[in-house]
Amino acid sequence: MHKRDHEPVLIRSRWGTSRYVYNPRNPVGLALIVITVFVVLGGLFLWGHSTP
Numbered sequence: 853m854h855k856r857d858h859e860p861v862l863i864r865s866r867w868g869t870s871r872y873v874y875n876p877r878n879p880v881g882l883a884l885i886v887i888t889v890f891v892v893l894g895g896l897f898l899w900g901h902s903t904p
Contacts, residue, residue, distance in 0.1 A: 859878040861878050861880050861884070862881070
């Protein structure tokens with residue numbers, strides 16, 4: 853097993869808050885980051901085209 857396989861999907865934010873963020877060192881966390889970006893951009897694109 854690689855060390856990368858043992859990285860958690862969510863890690864504590866380093867900005868001094870107690871929030872959790874996706875871990876880009878984990879393959880699942882990286883996939884969630886990419887999916888989130890595409891979903892948000894797609895939503896903004898559709899929202900912009902729905903206004904008259």
